[in-house]
Amino acid sequence: MSNSRVVIVGGGVIGVCCAYHLVKQGIEVVVLERGEIGAGASYGSAGVIAPGHPPMNKPDRVKQALKRMFDSKTPLYIKPRFDPGLALWLLRFSANCTAGRLREGMRIIGPFGHATLPLFETLVQEEELDFGYQRNGYYEICRTEAGVEHAHNDVSLMRAQGYPAEALWENDLCNRFRSLQDGTLGGAYYPQAAMCNPHRFVMEMASCVKRYGGTFSLGQAATAIENRANDVTGVRTTAGDLIEADAVVLATGAYSLELSRALGCRLPIQPGKGYHRDLEISEGSAPMLEAPCVLGEASVFCTPMGGVLRLAGTMEFSGLNHTMRRPRLEQLTDSASEYLQEIGTGQMRSEWCGLRPVSSDGLPILGLIPARGRVFVATGHAMSGLTHGPVTGKLIAELVIGATPSLDIRALDPTRFMV
Ligand SMILES: Cc1cc2nc3c(=O)[nH]c(=O)nc-3n(C[C@H](O)[C@H](O)[C@H](O)COP(=O)(O)OP(=O)(O)OC[C@H]3O[C@@H](n4cnc5c(N)ncnc54)[C@H](O)[C@@H]3O)c2cc1C
Structure with missing residues (x-):
């Protein structure tokens, strides 16, 4: 054609x-x-190129959401309201949150990560695009046993698809990653990942x-x-x-x-609202991290991007709107200061929200x-x-x-x- x-x-x-x-x-x-x-x-994603990561329909997702759905400070928030479209979507989504469907999703989506990385490399090397691309992997940091188990399960799923993910324990993480608060139990390292400025x-x-x-x-x-x-x-x-x-x-x-x-x-498709807060990397505001990390239980990504540390995450199902809820933004900084040292909001550079397109499977x-x-x-x-x-x-x-x-x-x- x-x-x-x-x-x-x-x-x-x-x-x-x-x-x-x-x-x-x-x-x-x-x-x-x-x-x-x-x-x-x-515009404002976390900027992490995370090949091989499992899709969203984890078996424990719906259980977690239902337990805390009225709490607007949790990573996953469903605004209570009458919305038959959302109710139907949630039913479909929960039917897909099984170990079998997750394995099937990995089988389908796993090869995408292997195919996408060389394409990023071509864009950098042959097209000479300049978007802050760096291949430095990212860490997952967990503070609870359930979180560590969840991260290690992801590692197994990813390794089965040929990704060199590593399960880590407290000592491994503390030796490799400065700025951790006491109480870190373990997590993972995903060396195949990269980061960039998404906009x-x-x-x-x-x-x-x-x-x-x-x-x-x-x-x-x-x-x-x-x-x-x-x-x-x-x-x-x-x-x-x-x-x-x-x-x-x-x-x-x-x-x-x-x-x-x-x-x-x-x-x-439901709009899954996510938020970011950019904190200037400076004393009393945000530390310079050696690589991006995700705060496991809180699902907040922390990505060094130029002179800022971007905190990005939360999944809010509240319809097709761009209303910024303060508790959702606070959740980003509260979680970051629970996991990382030297987080403060003195030098905040931006706050933003955007709508991810989330399908029911x-x-x-x-x-x-x-x-x-x-x-x-x-x-x-x-x-x-x-x-x-x-x-x-x-x-x-x-x-x-x-x-x-x-x-x-x-x-x-x-x-x-x-x-
Ligand atoms: C907080 C947050 C963190 C994230 N972090 C990551 C990450 O680290 N790594 C990652 O891989 N992904 C991440 N994502 C997900 C990623 O950002 C989205 O999956 C991706 O941006 C979706 O891209 P899109 O082009 O489909 O949608 P969009 O970027 O929303 O683009 C759709 C475009 O269509 C336009 N449009 C809509 N309707 C019409 C119309 N009728 N006519 C003309 N134009 C129209 C809109 O104006 C819009 O510009 C994150 C998302 C969020 C919110």
């Missing part, structure tokens, strides 16, 4: 990665973004797409996908324009519900929307959209050009929700 035009709706990490792999195939690409490039969930990554990818001839249409939202018989003709925008297209990729993240519903495909949704012509969807990346951005872009480009995908993604097809 060398003379075709593909419109990608959504200019987050997934949209720009799809655009890059398509322009590299010589395809004309337009990225349609209703706001600014990279201003959605991709710079999206912006560098967008510049690279432009260099290869891709274009961006900013400030207008897609309102409908137009068809003639079984062929896509284009994307209608809020300005009333029709951007002509032979194929469309929906990379609309947590906002995918409406457009996909209009296409007759109900994707079970914890896995991405990649593939063709049936009976709509060439409309593809690429969403549902939850906590791993940065990590899996490059490989997702490659797979979607393969689907769009009609090649056999380089990984088996049949289990990620949107039709899995249409039984």
Whole structure:
């Protein structure tokens, strides 16, 4: 399809990665973004490229959430309210929180990490993108026996997929990682991981797409996908324009519900709100860590990023909004000071929240929307959209050009929700 035009709706990490792999195939690409490039969930993530990490549907997830669902200071918070859509989604999600489904999820998603790392390396070495990429792994730090057991289970799951994750005990961690508070019991080291500035990554990818001839249409939202018989003709925008297209990729993240519903495909996506706080790395504010770490029980990532330590995490199901709840932000700094020395809020550089696209089975949704012509969807990346951005872009480009995908993604097809 060398003379075709593909419109990608959504200019987050997934949209720009799809655009890059398509322009590299010589395809004309337009990225349609209703706001600014990279201003959605991709803006303020923890910046950890964490290949091989298990998906979200851990067997103990629902139990934990139900036990503490009214407590807005826990890592996972469900705002109590009447919302039949959320109730149905939670039922589906809990049905997927079993050891068997987790193992199956690992089998499907495990190969993604092996495929995505070389793509990051290519972007740094061949495209010369500058986004603070560093291959230094990350640590998981736990303060309870249950936390250590959980981390060591993740290590086993990852090792079974060929990732060199290491189970650590208190001494191992204290010898390798300064700044720990007393009371650390153990955790893990994930040496295959990398870190970067996630917003710079999206912006560098967008510049690279432009260099290869891709274009961006900013400030207008897609309102409908137009068809003639079984062929896509284009994307209608809020300005009333029709951007002509032979194929469309929906990379609309947590906002995918409406457009996909209009296409007759109900994707079970819930916005999982996450927050960050950036603390300046200076005395009395935040220490300089030797590598990123995740505070196991609190699920807070701590990533040194330029001159700041980014504390990022929490998963809040409170609907499609950007309301910042103070207790959620406090949870980040409270947890950090419980696990790490020298955390203070004197020099706070920013606070932010963003909406992760979370599917009801914890896995991405990649593939063709049936009976709509060439409309593809690429969403549902939850906590791993940065990590899996490059490989997702490659797979979607393969689907769009009609090649056999380089990984088996049949289990990620949107039709899995249409039984
Ligand atoms: C606190 C936090 C920490 C995280 N940490 C990590 C991490 O360390 N590692 C990792 O791998 N992942 C992490 N993630 C997850 C990652 O950020 C997301 O999975 C990823 O950003 C999702 O990318 P996306 O492109 O699908 O969505 P988005 O970045 O939200 O992009 C979607 C875009 O679509 C646009 N859009 C929506 N509807 C329309 C429309 N109708 N017309 C035009 N445009 C539209 C939006 O404006 C938006 O820009 C984290 C997330 C959060 C919130």
